[in-house]
Amino acid sequence: MLSFLPHSLRGTLAALLLILNTLLCFSVLFPLSLIKLLPIAGLQVLCTRLIIRIAEFWMTCNSGWMALTGNIQWNIEGRERLDYDGWYLVTSNHQTWVDILVLQHNLNRQMPMLKFFLKQELIWVPVIGICWWALDFPFMKRYSKSYLARHPEKAGQDVATTRKACEKFKTTPVAIFNFLEGTRLTPVKHAEQNSPFRHLLKPKSGGIAFVLDAMGTQLRSLVDITIHYPDGNPSFWDLLSGRVRTVVMRCELKPIPVEFLGCDYQNDPVFREAFQAWVTRLWAEKDRLLGELHQQYPHKKAQS
Numbered sequence: 266m267l268s269f270l271p272h273s274l275r276g277t278l279a280a281l282l283l284i285l286n287t288l289l290c291f292s293v294l295f296p297l298s299l300i301k302l303l304p305i306a307g308l309q310v311l312c313t314r315l316i317i318r319i320a321e322f323w324m325t326c327n328s329g330w331m332a333l334t335g336n337i338q339w340n341i342e343g344r345e346r347l348d349y350d351g352w353y354l355v356t357s358n359h360q361t362w363v364d365i366l367v368l369q370h371n372l373n374r375q376m377p378m379l380k381f382f383l384k385q386e387l388i389w390v391p392v393i394g395i396c397w398w399a400l401d402f403p404f405m406k407r408y409s410k411s412y413l414a415r416h417p418e419k420a421g422q423d424v425a426t427t428r429k430a431c432e433k434f435k436t437t438p439v440a441i442f443n444f445l446e447g448t449r450l451t452p453v454k455h456a457e458q459n460s461p462f463r464h465l466l467k468p469k470s471g472g473i474a475f476v477l478d479a480m481g482t483q484l485r486s487l488v489d490i491t492i493h494y495p496d497g498n499p500s501f502w503d504l505l506s507g508r509v510r511t512v513v514m515r516c517e518l519k520p521i522p523v524e525f526l527g528c529d530y531q532n533d534p535v536f537r538e539a540f541q542a543w544v545t546r547l548w549a550e551k552d553r554l555l556g557e558l559h560q561q562y563p564h565k566k567a568q569s
Contacts, residue, residue: 266333268507275334276506282330283505290323291392298399310436316399317378317437324373327366335507339371340562343516347376350438352483354476354521355379357490358465358551359444360498367492367512368442376488377438382476401433403441405475434483441484443472445544450498462548464555470544474530474537482526489517491551493558495565513562515554519547 267275294316301312331337347353353376357364368379378400385404388394398404445468448454460467477484493513503509522543528536 266336268336270334272506272508276502279330279334279505279507282333283327286323286326286330287392290319290326291396294319294396294399298395301399309433313401313433313437320378320396320400321373324369328370328373331366331370331504334505335509337509338511340511340513341371341516342514343518344371344375346518347372347488347516349374349376351376351440352434352438352485353377353440353488354473354484354486355440355442355488355490356445356473357442358450358492358555359446359448360450360492360494362449362501363494363499363504363509364444364492366504367514368490371514372440377440379440379442381442382472401437403479434480439483440488441476441480443476445469445473445548447472462552464559465548465552468544468548470537470541471530473544474525474528474540477521477526478528478530484521484526487519487521487547489519489547489551491515491517491554491558493555493562495562497564510565511562513558515558 446466447469495511499509
């Protein structure tokens with residue numbers, strides 16, 4: 266809509282709108298998060314649902330400034346199979362921080378709001394940490410093998426803490442999200458890993474195994490998302506300034522094998538090997554799909 270403006274002005278305007286949107290939503294969310302502290306179950310459930318609506322409004326407003334300052338052609342398939350009242354485990358390839366806003370834009374109100382497992386320390390991030398806590402993002406503290414060797418009494422506490430945090434999801438549908446690669450794809454990282462995949466880094470199975478152990482049968486299906494940018498992987502500034510022209514996204518709904526629910530990934534080597542093999546097959550299928558998308562939607566010369 267504002268394509269007649271220089272990219273720098275569009276980017277500045279989008280950044281200001283994002284900041285204002287965040288502060289406005291936080292001003293409503295914060296009082297509700299305080300009310301949610303009251304030990305009244307019905308009130309807590311009501312506050313949770315209202316806070317989720319605020320977050321969905323925040324994402325809708327972000328979609329608004331993306332449409333205002335840019336002109337993205339969205340090529341999306343598979344989203345129609347999703348259910349707003351479902352319980353899902355969600356994963357995607359990870360190429361840029363833009364992925365998160367792309368996912369939020371296309372999945373908002375199509376399925377439950379995406380929730381990430383976060384490191385416990387992130388709760389102290391100004392403003393956003395409170396929002397994550399109010400939205401019931403699970404905060405977890407993982408212990409290394411060396412730490413557990415010195416403190417065996419801590420074994421299993423991370424899963425127990427997460428199970429407790431996930432109890433509230435029994436009353437509200439949820440979509441737990443995990444980037445299996447654990448970090449953004451770059452040519453340097455790809456080379457350092459000697460990745461067997463052409464378009465992906467090696468997947469890390471432990472994260473989603475931890476989720477399935479903690480949440481058991483609550484999660485009914487896997488939503489496997491694949492994102493491709495024909496213009497090349499954009500920076501966050503590219504998105505703000507309207508330089509992203511095309512986004513291709515595919516959503517595939519896949520069953521979670523029942524034998525993988527509630528198992529101990531860390532201490533059961535037989536399960537760990539089987540689970541890693543399943544994840545590797547998923548990643549091989551995604552790599553083939555990305556290869557097809559690269560052929561169907563080849564790289565375009567970026568705008569100056």
